[in-house]
Amino acid sequence: MLTARSRIPIRLFLGLALAIVLDTGVQLLWKTAVDSVPPAASMTLTVETAILQQPLFIVVGALMIAQLLNWLKVLAHADLSYAKPITSLSYVTVSVGSVILLGESIHLLQVAGIVMVIAGVWLVSRSGHAGAQPEMADR
Numbered sequence: 001m002l003t004a005r006s007r008i009p010i011r012l013f014l015g016l017a018l019a020i021v022l023d024t025g026v027q028l029l030w031k032t033a034v035d036s037v038p039p040a041a042s043m044t045l046t047v048e049t050a051i052l053q054q055p056l057f058i059v060v061g062a063l064m065i066a067q068l069l070n071w072l073k074v075l076a077h078a079d080l081s082y083a084k085p086i087t088s089l090s091y092v093t094v095s096v097g098s099v100i101l102l103g104e105s106i107h108l109l110q111v112a113g114i115v116m117v118i119a120g121v122w123l124v125s126r127s128g129h130a131g132a133q134p135e136m137a138d139r
Helices: 010-036 047-053 056-077 080-087 089-102 108-125
Strands: none
Touching: 010 056, 010 080, 010 089, 047 056, 056 080, 080 089, 080 108, 089 108
């Protein structure tokens, strides 16, 4: 049972949720952008040409910058050992999104892995987020 002391502050909760959403969006859009590059051209295209032919690469870049800025905020409020495992829920959301949006399939072993990720995140979430220690803030 969560006590008042172990509850996740709303700002941290929203930051972690946004990290998961941004990572999911980056991965799904990146895959979509790569799939839209003609296969024969992929070996000869420069990065600049690929970006010009598929503007989704620019969106992916913008989302990565948003991820960075959000991650800096999250780490200001939680230990890395807490925050990173929680954001591994993006493995689950990317898998589900790839099935729903990209028509991919998930095999039984992948489902087992997804269940283990969810169980691991639940266990980590019970440990507390700690965050910046008061004595460290004064230094």
